[in-house]
Amino acid sequence: MIKNLAKNISKSAAQSFSLEGLVKRTDERLLLPFYHSVTDRKPLHLKNLYLPRSIDQFKADLDFLQKHYTSISLQDLIEFNGKKEGLTNNYFHMTFDDGLSEFYAVVAPILKERGIHATVFLNSDFIDNKELFYRFKASILFEELQDEELLKLKYAEVDVLDGLANEVDTSFRKYLENEQPYLTSDQIEELIEEGFTFGAHSKNHPMYKELSLKDQIKQTIESIEFVKTKFNLDYSVFSFPFTDDGVGMEFFNQINELTDLTFGCAGIKEDSAKNHIQRIPMETNQVGKDIIKAEYLYCLMKQKFGRNKIVRE
Numbered sequence: 001m002i003k004n005l006a007k008n009i010s011k012s013a014a015q016s017f018s019l020e021g022l023v024k025r026t027d028e029r030l031l032l033p034f035y036h037s038v039t040d041r042k043p044l045h046l047k048n049l050y051l052p053r054s055i056d057q058f059k060a061d062l063d064f065l066q067k068h069y070t071s072i073s074l075q076d077l078i079e080f081n082g083k084k085e086g087l088t089n090n091y092f093h094m095t096f097d098d099g100l101s102e103f104y105a106v107v108a109p110i111l112k113e114r115g116i117h118a119t120v121f122l123n124s125d126f127i128d129n130k131e132l133f134y135r136f137k138a139s140i141l142f143e144e145l146q147d148e149e150l151l152k153l154k155y156a157e158v159d160v161l162d163g164l165a166n167e168v169d170t171s172f173r174k175y176l177e178n179e180q181p182y183l184t185s186d187q188i189e190e191l192i193e194e195g196f197t198f199g200a201h202s203k204n205h206p207m208y209k210e211l212s213l214k215d216q217i218k219q220t221i222e223s224i225e226f227v228k229t230k231f232n233l234d235y236s237v238f239s240f241p242f243t244d245d246g247v248g249m250e251f252f253n254q255i256n257e258l259t260d261l262t263f264g265c266a267g268i269k270e271d272s273a274k275n276h277i278q279r280i281p282m283e284t285n286q287v288g289k290d291i292i293k294a295e296y297l298y299c300l301m302k303q304k305f306g307r308n309k310i311v312r313e
């Protein structure tokens with residue numbers, strides 16, 4: 001509640017601050033925007049979950065970012081993380097979760113044209129349209145049944161969605177075949193050739209705080225190993241499905257040796273977990289400039305109270 005209130009205040013107040021002033025006062029020069037999809041059409045599996053950026057909105061975000069920040073590669077980001085404090089220039093690295101096909105069809109051509117680096121995080125069970133994320137199933141069924149309860153179902157309740165689909169004659173298998181929501185291995189290999197980088201995003205996108213530590217580790221290690229081996233990668237990065245909220249220090253201690261960097265999406269924030277960095281969610285109905293400035297202002301407010309660091313138990 002208070003967090004939302006503070007965020008809303010910072011959204012309206014941010015407009016009267018200059019970006020340069022905010023960057024200087026927070027000393028946060030590394031920006032990590034985070035998206036899922038960019039599309040002018042809303043496929044059913046996304047339609048009832050969140051608002052993807054349109055192509056025009058996305059290009060406007062990039063115009064703003066390129067004006068004030070320099071794009072860096074994942075390799076640079078891995079190098080930078082240890083010495084984030086000493087940065088004198090502004091940098092950004094684009095990230096995309098869930099391994100969606102729009103990255104190949106829409107996003108990559110735009111980024112290539114502008115020379116912008118990006119990393120895509122893949123769910124190992126979904127690559128090649130082998131399986132569908134349970135939230136996407138909920139969005140597809142909601143379109144037909146219009147029942148809000150569908151959108152509240154949890155990871156452990158995926159059987160309910162599969163059962164309902166059977167009853168209303170909806171085939172997720174056919175949906176996967178026709179719609180091809182996910183990147184294929186061939187597309188990923190082509191994107192790697194072009195310089196894009198890839199990481200893991202768990203096997204099948206559970207909410208980590210609902211899992212035991214053992215299952216958190218299993219989802220993480222197995223998805224990382226799969227992505228690294230299949231695409232022959234010499235680096236190892238991971239972004240948390242949904243949120244890293246509630247994930248304890250013991251988890252980070254256990255995976256520390258296996259990853260170069262891990263990513264959350266709590267905005268511009270420090271984190272007590274080593275090699276773990278937070279990103280800015282960009283899928284709201286605001287323009288990118290306002291989203292980013294509001295994040296800076298919120299960060300500044302938290303810094304004043306010494307509370308801009310996520311401390312893990």
Ligand SMILES: [Zn+2]
Nearest residue numbers: 097098241242
């Ligand atoms: Zn995700």
